Amino acid sequence: MEKRAFLKSASLATVASVLGISLKSCSENEDPAPNDGNSTFTIDLNESTFVDLQNDGGWVLHPNQDYLFVNVGGSIKAFSSRCTHQGCTRNWTFSTNATCSCHASVFNVNGDVVSGPAQSSLTSVQLTREGDLLTIG
Ligand code: FES
Missing domain, CATH: 2.102.10.10 (Rieske [2Fe-2S] iron-sulphur domain)
Incomplete structure (x- = not known):
């Protein structure tokens, strides 16, 4: 993973964690x-x-x-x-x-x-x- 993609992913996970949002895939139970x-x-x-x-x-x-x-x-x-x-x-x-x-x-x-x-x-x-x-x- 490139540094930029890693930072973007890590930032999203951090923000989601602070907001109490799970990043679990929505499609997990759909197919x-x-x-x-x-x-x-x-x-x-x-x-x-x-x-x-x-x-x-x-x-x-x-x-x-x-x-x-x-x-x-x-x-x-x-x-x-x-x-x-x-x-x-x-x-x-x-x-x-x-x-x-x-x-x-x-x-x-x-x-x-x-x-x-x-x-x-x-x-x-x-x-x-x-x-x-x-x-x-
Ligand atoms: S996947 Fe069903 S017709 Fe192509």
């Missing part, structure tokens, strides 16, 4: 990593966030986990929301298919590419369902 298989979480299909999954063809992007869910004929499928093109995780829109709005790649309910630039399918994720509870991981 969670996809489940790496070491953590488990459960969603309740009755929660308003997931109500679209009660209908055939309904898609949901989990609000704070990098997963997409879709109801296919009453069965729920899960995919990593990390787009296989360049890795966008949170920029999804839904119709019959899921569209990554970063560069407009479209994926069907099986996670397969309908139109690029993505070249490969979304990563499927295992889940278990007990009634209206889905456990991922």
Whole structure:
């Protein structure tokens, strides 16, 4: 680090410290990593966030986990929301298919590419369902 950059960084940290402000990154919790298989979480299909999954063809992007869910004929499928093109995780829109709005790649309910630039399918994720509870991981 150059002397000037160091001094600028140190000065900012000092001022923030005096004012009681944390310099912790705002984005720390905004782009969670996809489940790496070491953590488990459960969603309740009755929660308003997931109500679209009660209908055939309904898609949901989990609000704070990098997963997409879709109801296919009453069965729920899960995919990593990390787009296989360049890795966008949170920029999804839904119709019959899921569209990554970063560069407009479209994926069907099986996670397969309908139109690029993505070249490969979304990563499927295992889940278990007990009634209206889905456990991922
Ligand atoms: S990152 Fe999704 S289309 Fe480019």
